[in-house]
Amino acid sequence: MYNTLVTALENGIFIITINRPDKMNALNKTVLEELSTAVDEVYENPEIRSALITGAGNKAFVAGADISEFLELLPELAPDLAKKGQLVFDKIESSPKPIVAAVNGFALGGGCELALSCHFIYASDNAKFGQPEVNLGLIPGYGGTQRLTQVIGRNRAMELLMTGKMITAKEAMQYGIVNEVTSQDELLDKLKETLLLIHSKATFAVAKIIECVNNFDHTQQGYDYEIEKFGDCFETEDMKEGVSAFIEKRKPKFSGK
Numbered sequence: 001m002y003n004t005l006v007t008a009l010e011n012g013i014f015i016i017t018i019n020r021p022d023k024m025n026a027l028n029k030t031v032l033e034e035l036s037t038a039v040d041e042v043y044e045n046p047e048i049r050s051a052l053i054t055g056a057g058n059k060a061f062v063a064g065a066d067i068s069e070f071l072e073l074l075p076e077l078a079p080d081l082a083k084k085g086q087l088v089f090d091k092i093e094s095s096p097k098p099i100v101a102a103v104n105g106f107a108l109g110g111g112c113e114l115a116l117s118c119h120f121i122y123a124s125d126n127a128k129f130g131q132p133e134v135n136l137g138l139i140p141g142y143g144g145t146q147r148l149t150q151v152i153g154r155n156r157a158m159e160l161l162m163t164g165k166m167i168t169a170k171e172a173m174q175y176g177i178v179n180e181v182t183s184q185d186e187l188l189d190k191l192k193e194t195l196l197l198i199h200s201k202a203t204f205a206v207a208k209i210i211e212c213v214n215n216f217d218h219t220q221q222g223y224d225y226e227i228e229k230f231g232d233c234f235e236t237e238d239m240k241e242g243v244s245a246f247i248e249k250r251k252p253k254f255s256g257k
């Protein structure tokens with residue numbers, strides 16, 4: 001079905017593997033388009049409870065946008081490319097179902113931006129993160145200056161973006177980019193374990209958590225948003241089930257309604 005992705009559905013987890021290992025899984029036009037379609041599947045297929053994005057092979061998650069497509073790109077069309085990438089990554093970030101990144105090697109440029117657009121990231125101990133666009137006379141275009149700053153703060157983002165240097169998985173964890181570092185062998189299993197734990201929770205509440213966190217705002221607006229979504233949860237059967245189960249000292253059986 002896809003030329004540049006391999007997908008599989010396993011226990012409700014949609015595994016999306018970007019499959020151009022000879023090109024370090026670089027994001028060319030086709031990968032971006034197919035990734036967009038695969039994310040649509042996550043939104044639309046009720047059998048999919050969550051998704052995990054990873055890279056084929058053991059060297060790279062994604063080593064960036066496909067640099068070979070840049071030379072022929074006319075300046076007036078470059079913003080369109082950035083816009084297209086941002087639309088896909090925004091769709092990942094806004095997904096009502098969890099979409100997480102299993103970073104199994106280089107996550108550079110668009111690869112780092114892709115991982116940052118996911119709801120959280122686990123990485124194997126050989127992973128490297130960076131925004132090396134400055135080495136090409138460029139800046140990130142798929143949201144990197146914004147999401148990286150949001151995740152690691154202004155000063156660290158400034159340094160990483162201006163130097164283009166790579167950081168290790170361990171450093172990425174210290175920076176708050178990565179939630180957990182595992183061995184290469186354990187990466188997918190650990191992340192699947194966490195996703196299965198999330199599957200056992202109330203689907204509506206999970207979706208509202210994603211929405212509220214994505215709408216984080218220092219001002220009263222963020223808190224007001226939370227008030228509204230908190231209220232919405234009271235309309236669900238799962239909320240009644242969760243609260244009743246606690247009172248009755250039993251495990252809740254969520255139905256997703």
Ligand code: COA
Nearest residue numbers: 022023024026063064065066067068106108109110132133
């Ligand atoms: N776009 C297109 N092709 C890429 C690529 C990218 N972002 N990253 C790697 N490749 C290709 C290489 O050109 C090479 O292709 P070839 O075998 O046909 O020559 C192949 O992937 C293997 O990469 P190579 O550089 O030989 O591997 P390496 O182990 O020596 O280095 C990296 C790995 C990731 C450090 C290095 O490939 C790199 O710096 N890539 C570019 C990262 C970048 O600048 N990303 C931001 C883009 S905006």
